[in-house]
Amino acid sequence: MTIRKSLLGLTAGAMALVGAAPAAMAGEFDGVTVNILTRPGYVIAGRLVERGVEFQEATGAKIVVTEVPYAEIFPKIQSDWSTGTNSIDVGVFAAGWGVELDAAGLLEDLDPYIAKDDKIDLDDVAPYFREFGQKVGGKTKLLMVDGDFQMVYYRKDVLDAAGAQPPKTWEDYLDVASKIHGKDMNGDGEGDFGSCIFKKRNAQSYFAIQTFAAPIVQTQGTGQGFHFNNATMKPIVNNDGWKKAFELYKETGKYGPPEELNLDIGDTRALFKAGRCGLLVEWGDPGPLQLDDDATAIKGKLYAISGLGSREVLDRATGKLVPVSKSNAPHSIDGINYAPFAAFGGWAGAVNKGADQKTKDAAYAFLSYMNQSA
Incomplete structure (x- = not known):
């Protein structure tokens, strides 16, 4: 979901995630599979699956979403990426976890992708989520798909x-x-x-x-x-x-x-x-x-x-x-x-730095698609 500046966008942070026309061209990612790991349930995983079908029809990239219990998300991603197994291309997890994964050099820097993306509008993301949810050390290492506070x-x-x-x-x-x-x-x-x-x-x-x-x-x-x-x-x-x-x-x-x-x-x-x-x-x-x-x-x-x-x-x-x-x-x-509590700040997607370049391109394009306004 795009987290908007309006009160509605802030108070309905976990509304159904929306998408728009992908930044990628039709057929650009034919034959590419993007494997995503996240939490179970319709609110996050279900919307990734639904938008993944749309994205595949538009770009050719196959989006595979794997659901694991909440407590297993971080250790599975950390282990997969740090050992070079690289069976996971994108992790969609609590935004605050990105700091530790990035400290280990595991997250792709998304700023170069954003610079070439004419579909995404980061000013449409509320400042808290844009600056604290998506950035690590001043660089955009994640893209929000669902902004949250309790x-x-x-x-x-x-x-x-x-x-x-x-x-x-x-x-x-x-x-x-x-x-x-x-x-x-x-x-x-x-x-x-x-x-x-x-x-x-x-x-x-x-x-x-x-x-x-x-x-x-x-x-x-x-x-x-x-x-x-x-x-x-x-x-x-x-x-x-x-x-x-x-x-x-x-x-x-x-x-x-x-x-x-x-x-x-x-x-x-x-x-x-x-x-x-x-x-x-x-x-x-x-x-x-x-x-x-x-x-x-x-x-x-x-x-x-x-x-x-x-x-x-x-x-x-x-x-x-x-x-x-x-x-x-x-x-x-x-x-x-x-002192309203952000409670980890919502769900964000990060791209595995160790994935091959074509997969990283498709992974970013899908996260951009998830983040774009309808």
């Missing part, structure tokens, strides 16, 4: 019926969840859930806890970060700020599905599409997913908040929590500090 979704009809307002902080989130938990939200006569969060171990749950911690620990903007002391690179996790984030995260379990600790992202999506979630922590996918045939229970009822905040923030000098003020949190609004 948000909180809520069922407006459910909150209205309970006389509740959309949350502004994580404490508000818990308060709203407690008021709506157990209500029948889809008309099937059964009680549903105040909160739905994917918490399965060894999956993607570690992103959710960071969404809770960010507004408590990061107060000075994106340059500050919230994992390490920038000057010493010592972790800043053992403090009251992160402690509070874990406590808030744990408490959401009181209002979630009983099996929540074993739910991955696909499981919580199935629940919200069935109308069983009053509040949901997610990426951009729920917006377009509510239009699916199996999501009629929530169509037109789902609203989103870009990020929740905190009325207390970490004093890094003492490790204690202090009330928000303009002096300690200059970007705060009405006494609340906000």
Whole structure:
């Protein structure tokens, strides 16, 4: 998908990926196969497959998409490219992983390809994704296919019926969840859930806890970060700020599905599409997913908040929590500090530097096609 400057493009980062006329000429890549490795599921792999069929018809290149579990993507790509096996031509993975792969000299520099490409418009990619998702060391080493950051979704009809307002902080989130938990939200006569969060171990749950911690620990903007002391690179996790984030995260379990600790992202999506979630922590996918045939229970009822905040923030000098003020949190609004978490920044495609040149040309042309506006 092209990540646009408009609010729609930012809040629907995981909408169906789109393509346009390829930069390549018809028949230019006859006989070339591009092997792509990525995560399973329709949102990413499925759209690559669909656009791959179109790309093959237009250019002759055969696009083969292999799906592996999320936890296996990085090690498989790293091993394949670093050992020179080169059975993978393109990796579509979390954009932030590109830094480590590039440090090992494994990523093709895409700037020379972009310079000759009159189809792609990088100004059409929102600055955050263009500068932080696609570039490593000032060079374009990846092309975005799906821009992401985590948000909180809520069922407006459910909150209205309970006389509740959309949350502004994580404490508000818990308060709203407690008021709506157990209500029948889809008309099937059964009680549903105040909160739905994917918490399965060894999956993607570690992103959710960071969404809770960010507004408590990061107060000075994106340059500050919230994992390490920038000057010493010592972790800043053992403090009251992160402690509070874990406590808030744990408490959401009181209002979630009983099996929540074993739910991955696909499981919580199935629940919200069935109308069983009053509040949901997610990426951009729920917006377009509510239009699916199996999501009629929530169509037109789902609203989103870009990020929740905190009325207390970490004093890094003492490790204690202090009330928000303009002096300690200059970007705060009405006494609340906000720090929306990009949660790896979305999915991007990188070309294997070790592939042969014709394959690299076809691989770049396909990623360009995925990135172009419709």
